[in-house]
Amino acid sequence: MGESFAYDGKSKTASFGTKAGTFKYLDEVSYARIDGKVDSVYFKNWKNPEGLKFTIANQKYLHGMGAILDSYSFYNDEEIVSVDYNLNGAYKKLTGYIGIDDYTRNSKNSGSLVIKGDGEELFRKDEMKGGDMPESINVDVTGVLKLQIVFEAALDKGEQIDIVLGDAKLIK
Template identity: 30%
Template sequence: MKFIKNKSQFISGVVVGGLLFGAVGAFAAGGQMIEVFYNVKNIKINNVSKMPSESKPFVKDGVTFVPLRFVAEGLGQAVKWDGKTQTVLIGETGEENVTYLGNGITAMNFQTSRGGGYSSIIDGTEYDKGGDGAKKMPKDIAGNEYSDYSTAWSYEDTTIEYPLNGKYKKFKATIGIPYDYRENTTTGKLEISVDGTLFKTIKLEPGKFSENIELDVSHANKMAFKLSDDESGSSKYIVVGIYKGRLTN
């Protein structure tokens, strides 16, 4: 099968078998004809089968090429293309003036319908108030650890609000079910509102990978998170992790 990739498609589409196999292919300006084989039947991330819906993996000269964004986000890492420096950024992007939830900004309101709990993870350690007091690195459902400020909280119909006071431009985070609750069968959702307007709804369900989000919060006065489960009134509960929740200005 003949396959054509020009330079811009190759970069924005997803580069590179080198992410997995240590090899990077070079493309001549204007593109070139190459022969590839679409014989990759399955990809497993942390032993979970998952194939990209677009930009299918292929094999060329014994090297497997897999979408970079697909692999990075499957491992809980943000990925970004910096056109100015011609650089692929994975994970930390060198952002300046970052304020983490729990460090530099604290909640101004916390309400729950059950007498339930809210635990902060500070400096990459979580203090388990209900257990043996052990400290551990926060992990998402795929087992990825986060060393910076994160929060994890639970119980239905819970709302927590943070004051922004028009100081920030963007809110970024990785959000999903924590690793310790990966076998929880309860489903629910997290709604993120800015100044009373719903900006984002994240479905929380068993086996779902964490989601990287970025919201425009320019000139906003407050941001609210509302957590709810799909079995209101039951004894079950839903837990969400907001990993590296950060505001930039």
């Protein structure tokens, strides 16, 4: 039949194909490439300090990705970075929560998150500010071959802003 087969001995259930609603966390899917400053993108948690969880309005996320933008340090002066994934049409939805990490909640800068599928804009949220509640997203990615997540700071050479996509899931 060309489909996968699974058997659950506990419920004595056999199934063919992918179980509806199965998902992978985006931070557990290999990305194709990062455009912009590679060192400004983090998966699962921040690296400095080591193990610091992504946090939006006191809500911690065990999975996700974050981008540090517009920092004045020597290693990051970018105001835009993107992460590409080759989905090959295998998923139907991208869900998660977006916002500004509590570490930069007092920044005067604001941020945007854009999700593109095969070059077309599927979702955009502009003017995200620190202290705002996390916003739930549910983006249709049915048939998308190439997914691109774009993190962008509003001000060039403004203040650092850390944008988070928390608990991001790709659903089959």
